[in-house]
Amino acid sequence: MSNAETIPDIYAAPAEGQRVKHNNVVYTTIREGMAHILVPEESKTKDGQTVQQVFYNPIQQFNRDLTVLAIKAYGKERLEQKKAASKSRESKWGEKKRKRKEAAQTERPAKSPKLENVAAEGEDTEMKDVTEQPAEQAADQQAERSAEAAQQEEQASEQATEGTAQPPADKPKKEPQPQFRILDALSASGLRALRYAQEVPFATSVTANDLLKTAAEAIERNVMHNGLVGKIRITVDDAIAHMYEVVVKDLRRVHLSGGKPGPSEKYDVIDLDPYGSAAPFLDAAVQAVRDDGGLLCITCTDSGVWASNGYPEKCYSLYGGIPVKGWYSHEVGLRLILHAIEAAANKYGLAMEPLLSLSVDFYCRVFVRIRKSPATVKFAGGKTMILYSCGGGCGSWTTQLLMKNKPAPNKKGTGIFYKHGFTKAPTTDSKCEHCGSTMHLAGPMYAGRLHSQEFIKAVIAETEAADPKIYGTKERIRGVLQTALEEYLPTAEMQEEDKKQEEAAKKDESRRIARTGLTEAQAAAYDPYPFYFHPQQISGILHCASPSEAAIRGALLRMGYRVTRSHCKAGSMKTDAPWYIIWHVFREWVRQKAPIKVENIKPGSVAYRLLRLGGNKEVHEDKTEESGKDQQAAKADEAKPEEEDDQEDKQQRKELPEVVFDEQLGRYKETVKYLRYQMNPRENWGPMNRARGK
Numbered sequence: 001m002s003n004a005e006t007i008p009d010i011y012a013a014p015a016e017g018q019r020v021k022h023n024n025v026v027y028t029t030i031r032e033g034m035a036h037i038l039v040p041e042e043s044k045t046k047d048g049q050t051v052q053q054v055f056y057n058p059i060q061q062f063n064r065d066l067t068v069l070a071i072k073a074y075g076k077e078r079l080e081q082k083k084a085a086s087k088s089r090e091s092k093w094g095e096k097k098r099k100r101k102e103a104a105q106t107e108r109p110a111k112s113p114k115l116e117n118v119a120a121e122g123e124d125t126e127m128k129d130v131t132e133q134p135a136e137q138a139a140d141q142q143a144e145r146s147a148e149a150a151q152q153e154e155q156a157s158e159q160a161t162e163g164t165a166q167p168p169a170d171k172p173k174k175e176p177q178p179q180f181r182i183l184d185a186l187s188a189s190g191l192r193a194l195r196y197a198q199e200v201p202f203a204t205s206v207t208a209n210d211l212l213k214t215a216a217e218a219i220e221r222n223v224m225h226n227g228l229v230g231k232i233r234i235t236v237d238d239a240i241a242h243m244y245e246v247v248v249k250d251l252r253r254v255h256l257s258g259g260k261p262g263p264s265e266k267y268d269v270i271d272l273d274p275y276g277s278a279a280p281f282l283d284a285a286v287q288a289v290r291d292d293g294g295l296l297c298i299t300c301t302d303s304g305v306w307a308s309n310g311y312p313e314k315c316y317s318l319y320g321g322i323p324v325k326g327w328y329s330h331e332v333g334l335r336l337i338l339h340a341i342e343a344a345a346n347k348y349g350l351a352m353e354p355l356l357s358l359s360v361d362f363y364c365r366v367f368v369r370i371r372k373s374p375a376t377v378k379f380a381g382g383k384t385m386i387l388y389s390c391g392g393g394c395g396s397w398t399t400q401l402l403m404k405n406k407p408a409p410n411k412k413g414t415g416i417f418y419k420h421g422f423t424k425a426p427t428t429d430s431k432c433e434h435c436g437s438t439m440h441l442a443g444p445m446y447a448g449r450l451h452s453q454e455f456i457k458a459v460i461a462e463t464e465a466a467d468p469k470i471y472g473t474k475e476r477i478r479g480v481l482q483t484a485l486e487e488y489l490p491t492a493e494m495q496e497e498d499k500k501q502e503e504a505a506k507k508d509e510s511r512r513i514a515r516t517g518l519t520e521a522q523a524a525a526y527d528p529y530p531f532y533f534h535p536q537q538i539s540g541i542l543h544c545a546s547p548s549e550a551a552i553r554g555a556l557l558r559m560g561y562r563v564t565r566s567h568c569k570a571g572s573m574k575t576d577a578p579w580y581i582i583w584h585v586f587r588e589w590v591r592q593k594a595p596i597k598v599e600n601i602k603p604g605s606v607a608y609r610l611l612r613l614g615g616n617k618e619v620h621e622d623k624t625e626e627s628g629k630d631q632q633a634a635k636a637d638e639a640k641p642e643e644e645d646d647q648e649d650k651q652q653r654k655e656l657p658e659v660v661f662d663e664q665l666g667r668y669k670e671t672v673k674y675l676r677y678q679m680n681p682r683e684n685w686g687p688m689n690r691a692r693g694k
Contacts (some may be wrong), residue, residue, distance in 0.1 A: 007019050007020060007021040007026060008020050008021070009021060009022060010022040010027075010038070010221060010224050010225050010304050011224060012225075014029055014031075014034070014036035014225055014226055014227075015207055016027060016029060016030070016031035016036070017029060017031075019037075019041075020038065020225065020694060022038075022221060022280060025040055026040070026041045027039060027040055027041065027221070028041055029206075030056060032058075032061055032064065032195070032472075033064070033065065033068065033193065033195045033198070033199055033470050034199050034470055035191055035194035035195045035198055035222075035226060036194075036222070036225060036226055037190070037191050037194070037222050037465045038218070038221050038222055038225055038367045039056065039188050039242075039278065040592075051070060056189060056191070056218040059361060059664075060361075060363075061473055062360065062361070062473040062476060062477065062678075063126065063185040063273070063299065063360075063363070063365055064191065064192060064195060065471045065473045065474070065477060066358075066459075066473075066477050066480075067192070067271065067365075067474065067507050068195055068196065068199050069462045069463055069466060069471070069477065070202065070297070070355075070459050070462075070470075071182070071196065071200055071269055071295070071297070072199075072200055072410065073455065073458035073459045073461070073462045073692050074269070074295050074355070074367075074455070074458075075180055075200060075203075075268075075269075076202075076458075077458065078180070078268060078293065078295075079178055079180065079202055082178040083177075083178060084503060086178065086606070087496075088460065098595070118164075119126035120622065125509060138152075141408055144555050148236050158317075160543065162344060169263065170286065174404065177202070177204060178202075178204075178270075178581060179204050179205070179263075179268075180200075180202050180203050180204050180205075180268050181203075181204065181205040181206075181207070181266075181267045181268050181269075181348070182196050182200070182203055182206045182207070182267060182269045182270075182271070183207045183209065183211065183242075183243075183267040183269070183270045183271065183288070184203070184206070184207065184208045184271050184273075185209050185212045185239040185242065185243065185270060185271065185272055185281065185285070186195065186209070186210065186239055186272065186273055186274050186275075187208040187209055187215065187219055188210060188215055188218075189215070189218050189219065189222060189296075190208045190215075190218065190219030190222045190223065190232070190234075191222075192208075192271055192273065193206050193207070193208035193219070193232050194222055194223070194226055194228065194232070196233045197228050197232050198228070199470070203565075205233065206231065206232045206233070207232075207233045207234075207235060207267075208223075208232055208233070208234050208235070209234075209236075209237055209242050209304050210236065210681065211236070211237065211238050211239070212236075212238055213413055214380065215233075216234055216236045218506060219232075219234050220234055233548065239272075239281055239284075240280065240281055240284045240667050243281070243284035243285055243287070243288035244267055244284050244287075245286070246267070246288045247266075247284070247287045247288055247602065248263050249265050249296075250264050250265060250266055251539070257674075264290065266288055266289060266290045266291070266294065267289055267290065267294065267297075268289075268290055268294055268295065269289070269294070269295045269297065270285050270288060270289045270294070270295075270296055270297070271297045272285060272296070272297065272299065273297075273299045274299065274300075275301065276300075276301055276302050277300050277301075277302045277305065278298045278299060278300050278337075279300075279318040279319060279340055282298075282340060282341055282344040284342045285298075286341065286345040286348065286350055286352075286370055287348060289370050290370075291370060291372035292370055292371065292372065292515065293370070293371055294369070294370050295355075295367060295368075295369055295370075296341070296366075296367070296368050296369075297365070297366075297367055298337070298341070298365070298367075298368070299363055299365050300362070300363060300364050301362060301363040302318075303330070303333065303359075303362055303363060303364070303413060305318065305319075305323070306318075306319060306323055306332075306333035306336050306337060306364075307323065307329045307330045307332070307333040307359070308323060308329065308414050309323055309324070309325040309329075309391070315336065315523050318340070319336045319337060319339065319340040319442050320336075320339060320340055320343055320444070321336040321339055321340075321442070321443050322441065322442050322443060323336065323442060324387060324389045324391060324397075324440075324442040325391030325440070325568070326389055326391050326395050326397070327395065327530055327533070327534045327537045328397075328531040328533070328534075328568075328572075330359040330364075330568045330569070331440070331531050331532065331568050332357065332387065332442060332445060332449060332531070333359060333364060333529065334357050334358075334359050334364055334568075335368070335443075335445035335446040335447070335450075336443075336445045336446075337364060337366060337529065338352070338354055338357060338366060338368070338445075338446035338448075338450075339384060339443075339444060339445045339446040339523075341366070341368055341381060342384075342446060345370060346377045346380050348635070349372060349373070349374040349377060349518065350370050350371065350372055350373070350377070351370070351371050351372075351373040351376035351380075351523075352368050352369070352370060352375050353368060353369040353370075353371070353450065353452065353516075353518075354366065354367075354368050354446075354448065354449065354450055354451065354452070355367045355368060355369055355452045355456075355482065356451050356452070356455060356456060356459065356481075356520070357448075357450040357451060358480065358484065358567060359568045360480065360567070360678065361678055363372055371515060371516050372515065373512065373513060373514070373515055375513045375516065376513050376516055376523050378420055379405050379417075379418070379420070379520075379523045379524050380401030381402050381405075381420065382401055382402075382403045382404055382405030382420060382524060382526070383401075383405075383446065383447045383448040383524070383525075383526050384401070384402045384403070384442035384443075384444050384445070384446065384447055385399045385400060385401050385402065385443060385444065385445060385446075385447035385526075385530075386399070386400050386402065386441060386442065386444050386445075387399055387441070387442040387443050388427065388428045388439045388440070388441060388442075389433065389439065389440050389441075389442055390432040390434070390437050390438075390440075391434070391440050391441055392437050392438060392440070393432050393434075393437025393606050394432060394434050394435040394437065394541060394583075394606055394610055395537065395538070395541065396432060396434050396435075397531060397534070397579075397626060398424060398427050398428040398439075399447070399530065400423065400425060400427040400428075400448060400527070401423050402423065402444060403420060403421065403422065403423060404420070404421050404422065404423045405418050405419075405420055405483070405523075405524035406418065406419045406420075406421060407521070407524075416520075417520070418520050418524055433580075434579060434580065434583055434609075435609045435610050436609055437606065438609040440661075447526045447527060447530065448456075448525065448526050448527060449488060449525065449526075449527050450484075450488075450527070451484050451485070451487075453485060453488070456481055456484055456485045457485070459481055460478065460481050460482070460485070463477050463478050463481065465476070475675045476675045476676070476678065478568055478674060479492070479675040479676040479677075480676060480677075482674050482676070483565050483566075483567040483674070483676045484567045486564050486565065486568060487530045487564050487565060487566050487574055487576060488527070489528070489562055489575070489576050489582050490528070490563060491528045491576070500615060516681040520551045528576070529574055531574075531575050532565075532568065532569070532572040532573055532574045533572070533573055533575075533582065534569065534571060534573070535547055535552050535571065535573065536571060537550065538582075538586055541606060541607060541610070542596070542610060542611060543596060543600065543601065544586075544589070544590050544594045544596050545593075545594040545605050547586075547589050547593065547594070547661070548663060548666075549571060549573070549666070550663040550664075550666035550667045551589070551661040551662075551663050551666060552573065552661075552666070553665075553666035553667075554660075554661055554662035554663050554664065554665040554666025554667075555585050555588075555589075555659050555661050555662065555666070556575055556577050556581075557583065557665050558659075558660050558662055558665060559574055559577070559657050559659070559668060561576055561577040561581070562575060562576050563575045563577075563666075565676070567676070569677075570676070570677040579592065581656075581657075584656045584657075584659065585612055585659050586610075587610070587612070587660075588659035589661070590611060592661070593661065596611075598613060601613060602627070607614075622627070636642035
């Protein structure tokens with residue numbers, strides 16, 4: 001017996017590292033989560049390089065593990081909402097049925113006895129003729145039979161509507177399972193669809209779609225090998241066309257039914273995981289997902305476009321905004337992508353709510369909820385901003401909202417409503433107030449919160465309960481979620497508003513937007529401190545030794561500011577301290593802890609101005625101006641007495657708070673050690689090459 005004959009076929013029980021044979025081709029099994037995919041052993045070679053016939057990147061297991069856990073957390077809340085809506089409909093239907101029965105009993109003719117005594121005032125009682133009784137009895141019996149037949153028809157109609165027979169009185173009625181439909185729009189090998197079908201217990205329908213016929217054949221093999229035939233629907237179509245087809249069917253159904261509610265073919269969850277940008281799919285996706293709170297899971301791997309200054313024209317054409325040059329470019333990229341999703345949704349009266357937005361590894365992954373709410377869409381302009389960035393100088397920034405969502409008291413004085421109006425412009429000068437360099441424009445981009453803390457907590461609960469043998473990136477997921485949970489810094493006004501909303505919610509006095517459950521204040525909320533800074537980058541600008549994270553954090557905390565991390569980059573800091581305070585802290589760091597050689601700092605350079613080596617008069621000079629101005633400034637500084645410089649510096653230090661680098665205070669007090677950032681998993685890891693289909 002040859003080795004080929006001993007290899008099991010595709011219907012064998014799947015196992016990791018297994019070799020199976022199908023149509024005279026031998027495959028090796030790769031396991032991820034509870035799914036197994038088949039990779040052909042015979043790989044094609046082109047120019048000495050191996051070309052993937054089935055695309056699989058193990059680095060993105062974090063993406064897939066996180067998505068499964070996020071869908072499970074989202075789905076549990078979603079099913080509770082569907083059950084509550086179903087009970088509400090049943091209650092309304094029961095009330096209508098009761099009223100119909102009462103109306104039928106009222107209209108039903110009264111029963112006539114065999115002997116009817118008719119007593120009239122002033123008359124003697126007479127016995128009716130017995131010969132009239134049979135006719136009256138026949139009429140009564142016929143009326144009773146008609147009423148019973150009508151009642152039986154009504155019961156049969158109810159049973160047909162429910163789709164099940166009436167259960168016996170001694171057995172409890174089994175509640176029908178709500179529909180939960182998932183679309184893997186760009187399925188490739190079908191790995192995501194396989195995992196959703198096996199790991200999301202309440203998924204009633206999973207569709208795996210791909211444009212290539214070879215990909216569909218690979219998905220079909222994997223479905224057979226995993227024993228999921230009948231549980232996963234495979235379609236061969238353009239993802240955009242498939243989603244628009246769902247939209248068209250739903251529009252026709254609504255039109256033909258006269259606007260009456262009915263079963264929809266839209267998806268509860270749509271997963272977009274393209275090789276590159278998801279921008280071409282956004283318009284179809286926001287319409288094909290359910291508009292009563294559907295979930296979009298979107299990946300964009302073109303970080304060279306939205307997190308770089310190399311292709312601003314490409315970024316604008318895809319996402320409708322301009323990227324930024326700076327160390328916080330990945331957080332800007334997240335907001336550009338969210339802005340593109342919101343712009344695609346708003347034109348249809350759909351509101352977007354970010355639940356979790358992450359920039360990790362070489363891509364971004366966002367989870368957003370879509371609702372039909374024209375009232376919420378009105379707040380979008382006040383949650384969109386442009387950015388003034390000192391990209392060629394010190395890296396500081398200033399933001400400006402495009403519109404203003406302003407609360408105003410109502411006429412009765414019992415509450416508030418929001419006005420939507422214009423904002424004043426600009427919020428900064430054309431020159432950086434800190435180093436004098438030219439400011440550059442970026443955006444527009446999303447200015448709201450990147451995450452929902454309630455959603456993150458729900459995903460954390462799913463993560464902690466997950467089996468590490470199935471979710472291999474569990475520890476990293478837990479650390480990233482914890483960092484995302486901590487990075488939001490509300491203003492004092494926002495904290496006060498949150499308290500008011502909580503109290504109003506308890507008293508049921510808060511004004512909420514229909515179909516969303518959000519208050520108007522929540523819909524208007526934006527992120528006041530949207531970006532992080534990096535101490536190592538600032539130290540590089542100043543040409544000084546880099547301080548420890550604890551030292552900078554301790555200094556800001558002692559001055560009364562808040563400091564936290566950003567999930568985007570290790571060592572990053574988000575703070576509510578203004579930029580002039582940050583530069584004050586770093587100047588004190590150079591003065592107290594890391595002195596530099598002044599002769600090594602070129603006069604007129606960014607570091608020269610930030611360190612105020614030429615005095616405050618030099619701050620607003622642009623380094624791009626004629627060199628003669630810099631030379632004149634340098635000569636003036638040389639002629640200036642050193643004592644005068646010292647006096648000016650002392651005066652500035654008196655006006656600004658004292659800086660103490662308290663490392664003990666600056667250390668994070670953590671009882672649990674989290675894996676917050678990615679460690680290099682292997683050599684040359686990254687997006688890998690695209691799979692080659694026929």
